Amino acid sequence: MKSFIAQIRDAIEASGVTRYALAEQTGLSESILSRFMSGKQNMSLATVDKIAEALGLEVIVGVQNVQKSRKPGRPEKKKPKMEKLKKTTRLAWELVAVNAAKDAHENNFPSRRGIYVIEDVGIVYYDNNPYELPREKDPREKLLSQFRDFLKSSKLKEKASAYWPPNGDDKDYTFAMVIEAQEFMFDAIRVAFQDIVATFVRGMYEIAAN
Numbered sequence: 001m002k003s004f005i006a007q008i009r010d011a012i013e014a015s016g017v018t019r020y021a022l023a024e025q026t027g028l029s030e031s032i033l034s035r036f037m038s039g040k041q042n043m044s045l046a047t048v049d050k051i052a053e054a055l056g057l058e059v060i061v062g063v064q065n066v067q068k069s070r071k072p073g074r075p076e077k078k079k080p081k082m083e084k085l086k087k088t089t090r091l092a093w094e095l096v097a098v099n100a101a102k103d104a105h106e107n108n109f110p111s112r113r114g115i116y117v118i119e120d121v122g123i124v125y126y127d128n129n130p131y132e133l134p135r136e137k138d139p140r141e142k143l144l145s146q147f148r149d150f151l152k153s154s155k156l157k158e159k160a161s162a163y164w165p166p167n168g169d170d171k172d173y174t175f176a177m178v179i180e181a182q183e184f185m186f187d188a189i190r191v192a193f194q195d196i197v198a199t200f201v202r203g204m205y206e207i208a209a210n
Contacts (some may be wrong), residue, residue, distance in 0.1 A: 008048060009037055014095045015055050025054040055091075088121065093160035093178055100124045101164035101176035109174075113197065115190050117183050122159065125193060127175040131204065135163065135172040143200045144175065150192055156181050 012022065019037075023030045028047065035041035043051075088096075096118065104126035108114060112129040125147070131139045144161075151158055157180040163172035181189060 008051065009039075010099050011055055011092065011095050012037065012051065014099055017055065022051065022054055026050040088159075090160075094162065096121065096124070097160035097162035097176050097178045098164070100126055100178065101162040101174050104128055104176055105164045105174035115186075115193060117186050118178075119183070121178075123179045123181045123183075123186060123189060125177045125179070128173070130173055130175075133170070133173065139204065140175070143197065144177070146196050146200065147177065147193065150196060151179065154189075154192075156185075156189070 019030050019033045022028075023033055026047075027050070032041065032043075036043055104111075104114070105128065108126065109128050113125075113127050115123060115125045117123055127140065127144075129140075135141070148158060159178045159180050161175065161177045164174045164176070165171060179189070
């Protein structure tokens with residue numbers, strides 16, 4: 001799981017904005033930006049805010065609530081903890097999806113499919129297992145449609161999706177979907193996605209057999 005600062009660095013890289021242009025917009029020197037990107041220097045929250053504003057991102061830092069003393073009497077039933085997710089712009093969601101697809105293609109290729117949590121952001125599903133390229137002919141699109149039906153029925157929001165790589169012979173090979181969801185929902189979503197995938201794959205085998 002990447003740290004907050006690492007996510008900011010990834011957002012800078014994915015934005016395509018040059019360090020010169022970013023320095024002009026933020027008032028920082030290119031040398032400071034270079035040291036920050038290489039991990040040799042950290043930045044204050046005020047400086048990170050400037051960078052986020054230049055990239056069209058919105059950074060919200062949460063403060064943990066102080067637990068009140070328990071009232072006398074029967075203990076209350078524990079409910080799932082609904083943390084407030086970071087308020088994220090559309091561009092930021094799209095950057096998360098692109099980075100997830102790229103990372104899955106480059107670093108998680110043997111795993112075919114997977115699902116994981118990005119703390120305070122949401123859940124990512126990635127798929128390195130297309131049935132046919134180009135994407136327009138890929139039956140996997142039907143699988144993704146079933147995922148989206150599940151999310152809609154569960155009142156979950158798909159915030160962004162992306163394919164990687166953007167060009168070449170393997171264009172659109174890897175898919176990634178970012179879902180706005182609390183971390184405690186991870187297991188339920190993972191099980192549901194596994195069931196949908198298993199049912200879909202069985203259907204593909206039956207079609208091939210006939």
